[in-house]
Amino acid sequence: MLAFLPMILMFAIIYLLLIRPQMRKQKQQRAMLGTLRKGDQVLTRGGIYGKIEAFKGKDDSQVLLDVGKGNKITVARAYIVGPASEAVQTPKGG
Structure with a gap:
């Protein structure tokens, strides 16, 4: 039984340091995507800025x-x- 204790502790540490924060981040991303509306200014993963016209x-x-x-x-x-x-958008006239 004691031989499994280090393995269990390693799994718990990996879960707390890697898996749980990633799950929280995914949940926040899904919530943000659910709040998008027509007219919102957004940034894509490819670095493209745009205004939502339609879904x-x-x-x-x-x-x-x-x-x-x-x-x-x-x-x-x-x-x-x-x-x-507004802080990361390209300045006007530049």
């Missing part, structure tokens, strides 16, 4: 983004990192 696809799994000058692209909803903050 498409089965279960609104795709998002139509206006990326400027009338250019629109469709991305998977899961690839949206979050709302674009």
